[in-house]
Amino acid sequence: MTELLEQAxxxxxxxxxxxxxxxxxxxxxxxxxxxxxxxxFAKSHDALAKLAAAALAADQAGETQELDPETL
Incomplete structure (x- = not known):
């Protein structure tokens, strides 16, 4: 047990x-x-990896744009 937890x-x-x-x-x-x-999260690793790959492909294909916080 950590010292902080013991204090708490x-x-x-x-x-x-x-x-x-x-x-x-x-x-x-x-x-x-x-x-x-x-x-x-452990169960969703494959789905998240596919989404990440799709996002990277879209970015490489020029289908994305930079986020401008001023326009949100």
Missing amino acids: IAKIKQLPETEQDAIAALILEELEDEALWDSA
Whole structure:
């Protein structure tokens, strides 16, 4: 466990149980969400590679234009 995480847990331990549970729920939700994103990206590698190749081909064929943030 990192020193920063140990410091955070030490501070959380000082809170009332309801606040500890709320923080724990947030952490668990974040970890689950991160796992879902990791899984989704792992499954989408081939599709993303095809999209990237298509975008590069379109750019090389002169079918793209530079983005001008002033015109958004």
